[in-house]
Amino acid sequence: MVLLNNMKSLMKYCKLCSMRGIGQYHTLSRLFQPLNVKPKDATVTKDQAISISQKLLMDTGVISLRSNGMFALLPLGQRVMTKLIKLMDTEMSCIGAQRLSLPLLTSGNLWKKTGRWESTGQELLTLLDRHGKEYVLSPTHEEAVTNLMSEMYPFSFRQLPLRLYQIGSKFRDEMKPRFGLIRSREFVMKDLYTFDGSEEAARDTYEEIGGAYNRIFQRLGIPYLREPSSSGEESEVPSPRKMVYDVYRKASAPMRRLHLQGDDEDDVNEPQTSSVSTWLASPVTMQRKSLPGKPPLNKGTRVGHTFLLGTKYSKTLNALYQNESGKPEVLQMGCYGIGLSRVLAASVEVLARAGNVKWPWEIVPFKICLIGPKKGSKEGGAASWVGHLAEVLSSTSALQDEVVVDDRDRLTIGKRVMEAKKSGYPFIVVVGKRACEMVPMFEVLDCVNDESQFLSHKMLMSWASQLS
Amino acid sequence: MVLLNNMKSLMKYCKLCSMRGIGQYHTLSRLFQPLNVKPKDATVTKDQAISISQKLLMDTGVISLRSNGMFALLPLGQRVMTKLIKLMDTEMSCIGAQRLSLPLLTSGNLWKKTGRWESTGQELLTLLDRHGKEYVLSPTHEEAVTNLMSEMYPFSFRQLPLRLYQIGSKFRDEMKPRFGLIRSREFVMKDLYTFDGSEEAARDTYEEIGGAYNRIFQRLGIPYLREPSSSGEESEVPSPRKMVYDVYRKASAPMRRLHLQGDDEDDVNEPQTSSVSTWLASPVTMQRKSLPGKPPLNKGTRVGHTFLLGTKYSKTLNALYQNESGKPEVLQMGCYGIGLSRVLAASVEVLARAGNVKWPWEIVPFKICLIGPKKGSKEGGAASWVGHLAEVLSSTSALQDEVVVDDRDRLTIGKRVMEAKKSGYPFIVVVGKRACEMVPMFEVLDCVNDESQFLSHKMLMSWASQLS
Structure with missing residues (x-):
């Protein structure tokens, strides 16, 4: 067939590489996962409170403090972030939102037009380019996206609602x-901006996105509250036009009243941007600031917001659409955010138990950690099972690229199990003493429910095939 | 089984959503793809030369100029970038490289230590935080990654080679x-940094990564040359320790000699950073600068580099490992880069034909554009085929999320085919006159080879199932 020429010429890339992943597994000895690192230049000073999540994430080599308030995502953290992004992409696609990338630098002039250059104050990082032009290192992109839309006219009512993230x-x-x-x-952050033709349509969008946000947090399986926010320039009463998502430990989830009490000092003191800001201001938390090293957040961590903006930005920056009669009309906007770095940390903050990380299943760096016998131990002969199990487990659909082998066989099984529990792998498979029995049995530890059982090879495969 | 409890509780996320994508297709009427946008504030001024790729990418709504030298990736551009990133991740995983994310802001002190704060000059974007501390808005991350490694000691020789990107x-x-x-x-950019225990091992790494880079450009199917670079601080003769990757139109691929002639003025004038810099300096190109609007690049576009750094950074910033005798030794480094924005543009630059974009198969925004009859035309009755074909095509493995329907049925088929060709979709499927025949026939246009043929429903499905 003629068309095959095209296909053939287009598809001469390495077939081998595109096949990788199936049956492939990672080994802990090669994983760049510095444990218990104490940075030299970037120590946590006394006036910086650290949280449960910060300590655990640093201790297990997920993040690394690079300078004051700035962290690197190490390979484990990057894996979590990649999964979070995939989850966002799926849910955003479900509501018809389209992904784009605006420059991180936004012209200072746009921020001056909306007044936020002044109102954001010192939290705004700004710089001058070599020609002396001012730029904002953007904390959020309302100005940038509204400016983009202002250049689209005549943008037809037929193309609404428009959702860009x-x-x-x-x-x-x-x-x-x-x-x-x-x-x-x-x-x-994942930041989403919506454009509608009327207040009513904008409110429908608002509801629909609220639904998507609920699904996201439900998929993550972290306890959260969606509540009206009382913060804002126009009013100090809670408004249904502004909802926030706060993540709580189950035990400490506050009554609604208690929660609203918290929305005070810090938020009032802080310049109001519409991006995510932590709610850390209850009297209890305020006291804790003077106790470095104490976990400060058994209250709530703000991880998301949904704001109906109306025409605040679109009017100022002239973002219009052409209505059914061909007349220009101002676009109704909404802005919606989820702090992905915060979701990563908040998950650990609220799910951690007894000094062990627990990851939401959907974003765990690896689903299974496989541990073989210590070299030279009685059960040392069972070591040959490890590579085989890693390969066949990695070949099941749910575990492709999800198996890490702790191959540091100079360490005891016990020591490695302890570290694997600390790192938060939901399942640990141990090739130990009973792997030497006539019918080899492998221990599967369920770290979420603190249960364990011994499975034969066949049962193990059947168990793995049920994961998803 | 006990373990099922864990699984069940972990996996209560929306099954529906994770199924999305199969049989789902996009419609052009809802796609945010502004065609022929003329930005108001950000016009291309006379002294800014624009290239074939810039014009085509802007005309087809792939990118949008936001301010001087800064572009947004619009949804089509974002799709290309997402595919490019996936390709990088696959190839990097093939050579055992681990992905991480360093902060974009790097402490100015680190750049002062290596001397690059001064030597990079005005190309370096810097800022002061609220406490007056200096930061670099990083053009590259040698300092940051070396500083990270300096905190890892004792880092064992057993963990080498280490490859972080x-x-x-x-x-x-x-x-x-x-x-x-x-x-x-x-x-x-994709930037990769490697750490080895000896010069010899670093050279092996260098060769292996060169191989991976070759595979990447071969998979993309763009004509390129890998050549020793003559630019550098230490020497002006080409060195095998520094290779660069330049993309060429086939017709204009220069002789080796010609290529080296080009590596002159611009590179000498520019402060030498080890990141990707365009090679734009042949006398011919220099003249062209005064001719705005002329495509400047039928020479080469630099899209990648591989540099053996030796101990330049690791010595200055004290990045050591513990050798087999337990003694500290300085790490041997390499840095390797591929400019993803440039690859996107260079692909269009060299593959475009007769004013039409041609995308490499692996990164094309959509593989198939489906066009139905004009509303009210003779063949209007065949319109019902469109949704059906879009669904079944999107259900084949290679075309999941790869089909866009141009549903603007007020436009003629011809007009839409023209636009689809301009946008660079490799295949266009037309539901036209012959779809009304007893055995409906659909036209498949192969835009790479400028061929077309009519296929029955069955043949079309069989054709689609062969794509990959």
Whole structure:
């Protein structure tokens, strides 16, 4: 067939490489996962409170403090972030949102037009280029996206509703960065901006996106509250036009009243941007600031917001659409955010138990950690099972690229199990003493329910095939 | 089984959503793809040369100029970038490289220690935080990654070779940004840093990564040359320790001699950073600068580099490992980059034909554009085929999420085919006159080979199932 020429010429890439992943597994000895690292230049000073999540994430080599309020995602953290991004992409696609990327630098002029250059104050990181032009290292992109839309006219009513989102780095020069990824100066956000033709349509959008956000947090399986926010320039009463998502430990989830009490001091003191800001201001939390090293957040961590903006930005920056009669009309906007760095940290913050990380299943760095016998031990002969099991487990659909082998066989099984539990792998498969029996049995530890059982090879495969 | 409890509780997320994608297709009427946009504030001024790729990418709504030398990736561009990133991740995983993310802001002190704060000059974007501390908006991350490694000691020889890469935004304050994504001030790069225990091991790494880079450009199917670079601080003769990857139109691929002639003026004038820099300096190109609007690049576009760094950074910043005798030794480093924004633009630059975009198969925004009859035309009755074909085509493994329907049925088929060709979709499926025949026939246009043929429903499905 003629068309095959095209296909053949187009598809001469390495077939081998595109097959990788199936049956492939990772080994802990090669994983760049520095444990218990104490940075030299970037120590946590006494006036910086650290949180449960910051300590655990640093201790297990998921993040690394690089400078004040700025963290690197190490390979394990990057794996979590990649999965979070995939989850966002799926849910955003479900509501017809389209992903784009605006520059991280936004012209200072746009921020001056909306007044936020002044109102954001010192939290805004700004710079001059070589020609002396001012730029904002964007904490959020209302100005940039509205400016983009202002150039689209005549943008037809037929193309509404329009939903545009991006996933990327954001910046805020916090006075006192603290609690690791929860209040950092450089962080990753998914920010979504919506455009509608009428207030009513904008409200429908608002509801639909609220639904998507609920699904996201439900999929993550972290306890959260969706509540009206009382913060804002126009009013100090809670408004249904502004909802926030706060993550709680189950035990400490506050009554609604208690929650609203918390929305005070910090938020009033802070310049109001519409991006995510932690709610850390209850009297209890305020006291804790003077106790470095104490986990500060058994209250709530703000991880998301949904704001109906009306025409605040679109009017100022002239973002219009052409209505059914061909007349220009101002677009109704909404902005919606989920702090991905915060979701990563908040998950650990609220799910951790007894000093062990617990990851939401959907974003865990690896689903299974496989541990073989110590070299030279009685059960040393069972070592040959490890590679085989890693390969066949990695070949099941749910575990492709999800198996890590702790191959540091100079360490005892017990020591490695302890570390694997600390790192939060949901399942640990141990090739130990009973792997030497006539019918070899392998121990599967369920770290979420603190249960374990011994499975034969056949049962293990059947168990793995049921995972998803 | 006990373990099922864990699974069940972990996996209560929306099954429906994770199934999305199969049989789902996009419609052009809802796609945010502004055609022929003329930005108001951000016009291409006369002294800015634009390139074939910049014009085509802007005309087809793939990118949008936001401010001088800074572009947004619109949804089509984002799709290309997402595919490029996936390709990088696959190839990096093949050579055992681990992905991480360092902050975009790097402490100015580190750059002062290596001398690059001074030597990079005005191309370096810097800022002060609220406490007056200096930061670099990083154009590259040698300092940051070496500083990270310096905190790892004792890092065992057993963990070498170590290969760390990231994919993200980079910044360079070009004096004269031009040619769209080819010389912009904010761009996306994949940057890889390697650590070895000896010069010999570093050279092996260098060869292996060279192989991976070759595979990447071969998979993309763009004509390129891998050549020793003559640019550098230490020497002006080409060195096998520094290789560069330049993309060429086939017709204009220069002789080796000619290529080396080009590596002159611009590179000498520019401060030498080890990141990707365009090679734009042949006398011919220099003349062209005064001719705005002329495509400047039928020579080469630099899209990648591989540099053996030796101990340049690791010595200065004290990045050591513990050798087999337990003694500290300085790490041997390499840095390797591929400019993803540039690859996107360079692909269009060299593959475009007769004013039509041609995308490499692996990164094309959509593999198939489906066009139905004009509303009210003679063949209007065949319109019901469109949704059906879109669904079944999207259900084949290679075309999941790869089908876009041009549903603007007020336009003629001819007009839409023309636009689809311009946008660079490799295959266009037309539901036209012959779809009304007893045995309906659909036209498949192969835009790479400028061929077309009519296929029955059955043949069309069989054809689609062979794509990959």
